[in-house]
Amino acid sequence: MWMSSRAEAVPGSVFALMDAAKGRARARGLDVIDLSIGSSDQSPPEAVLEALREATRDPSTYRYPLFSDTAPLREAAAAYLLRRFGVRVNPETEVLPLIGAQEGLAHLLLGVTDPGDTLLLPDPGYPPYLGAAAVAGLNPKPLPLLPERGFLPDLDAFPANLRPRALLLNYPNNPTSAVADAAFFAETAAWCRARGTLLIHDHPYAELTYDDYRAPSALEAGLDGVVELHSLSKTHHMGGFRVGFAAGDAGAIAALGRVKGAVDFHPYLGIQRAATLALGLPDVVGRAGAAVFQARRDALVPALRGLGWDVQWPQASMYAWARVPGLQDSVSYAVRAAEESGVVVSPGRAFGGRGEGFVRFALVQPPEVLVEAARRLATTQVETRRP
Ligand SMILES: Cc1ncc(COP(=O)(O)O)c(C=O)c1O
Structure with missing residues (x-):
């Protein structure tokens, strides 16, 4: 009775x-190995936890944080973007703290679109994208991410007169573990600018990269018509803290700020202090965190391949994306x-x-458990005829 059509559409x-x-x-007594949830099992750096502990003892953090109170975090975000990507943003007008990238996306869409606008979004993609589009009353158009194109979209496949509000x-x-280079973002930003489309880049895995690979920022293509969502959930193992930031086009950031002004008061000041400290940590801290996931990739992917699985070799993210063995659909295989x-x-x-035919392994267990998971999957019955 109380469900709005907006809520129903999620x-x-x-x-x-x-x-x-x-x-x-x-219930059958099996010891479950859960590789389904993409939440880091690592702890934030000790200095970050200490900053938060200290803040909880400081009564000046107990009140509502105002925009001016977010200056240290905005400045730390700007310094990080400059240090890491060579991207210069004005912390007053081009950065805004978030209560996580997911919160940021939902409110950004409310700020920059009107009901009925078209949003191009990745398929396969992070499931809450469709929910956020539904809440904003948008018309979502899937952008197929196909293995033969390295899971990058083919924007030329869309009619030249298509004018989506946002991409x-x-x-x-997530989920394919594919990566994109700076040239791809430059071309995509140009495609968007030619159509008056806002390019939104969700970048929570920015630092979860392996070997010598370092992920670029979409903001390297310029701030005009581009917004990027950063998160400390994966890069600093702070998922439960709910903190990140948006950076980019000043007009879009202002629209996001307007909506957020009606919804929240920014993250708790103690969490802002912890995030400010985290963003200023030397890169070796982030590299050490990523190395944990790299070692897991190095254990799981060869183990799966050795058992005949067709699985992508991830250069980044915390996932491995593998073809379902046999002829089952992905849901029946995963349930079985x-x-x-x-x-x-x-x-x-x-x-x-477009995710059909694949399963996603989250690298959220130690290497030996991942190898055990691959070994156990070898005993899962595989359909060789279409059920
Ligand atoms: C692609 C993507 N975006 C956003 C999020 C959520 O980020 P946050 O914790 O900052 O809301 C996730 C979490 O798994 C994700 O995979």
């Missing part, structure tokens, strides 16, 4: 199905794998129609 999630399969595996991308990518072996992965279908 898609349900396949993850409830996986949760039920996990419950059945536990949403995310590299390093959970029930038979206790290994829980995310079915590709959960990320959109």
Whole structure:
């Protein structure tokens, strides 16, 4: 009775199905290895935790934070963008703290679009994108990310007269682990500018990169018509803290600020202090965190390949994206794998129609557990005829 058409339009999630399969595996006495949730299992750097502890003892942090109180975090974000990507932003007008990238995206869409506007968004993609589009009353158009194109979209496939209000991308990518280079962002930003389209780049995996690979920023293509969402959830293992920042086009940042003014008072000052400190840490801290996930990739991907899996070699993110073995659809395979072996992965279908045929492994367990997961999956029955 009280459900608005906007709320009703938010898609349900396949993850409830996986949760039920996990419950059945536990009921059978199986020891569950859960690789379905992309939440870092690492702790934030000790200095960051200490900054937060200290802030909770400082009564001046207990009040509502005003915009002026966010200056240290905005300045730290600007310094990080300059140090890491050579991108210069004005911390007064081109940066805004977020309560996570997910919050930022939902409110940015409310700030920069009107109901009925078209939003191009990746398929497969992070599931809350569709929910945020529904809340804003948008017309979402999927951008197919296909393996033969390295999971990069083919913008030329769209009619030349298409004028979407916004285009949403995310590299390093969840769920495919694909990466994009600076030339790709330059071309995409030019495509967007020619159409009056805002380019939104969701960048929570900016520092979760392996070997010598370093991810570029979409803002290297210029700030005009580009907004990037950064998060400390993965880069500093601070998912539960709910903190990030938006940076880019001053007009779009102002629109986001206007909407947020009606919704929240910025993150708790103690969390802002912790995030400010985190953004100023030397790069070696971030590299050490990424190395943990790289070692997991180095364990899981060869183990899966050795068992005949067709799996991408990730250069970044915290995922491995693999083709479903045999002829099952991704949901039936993932449910069966959970029930038979206790290994829980995310079915590709959960990320959109173009995710069908794949499953996503989150690298959220130590290397030996990932190898054990691959070994157990070898015993999962595989359909060789279409069911
Ligand atoms: C692509 C993508 N965007 C955003 C988020 C959420 O980021 P935050 O914790 O900053 O809201 C995630 C988390 O998994 C993600 O994968």
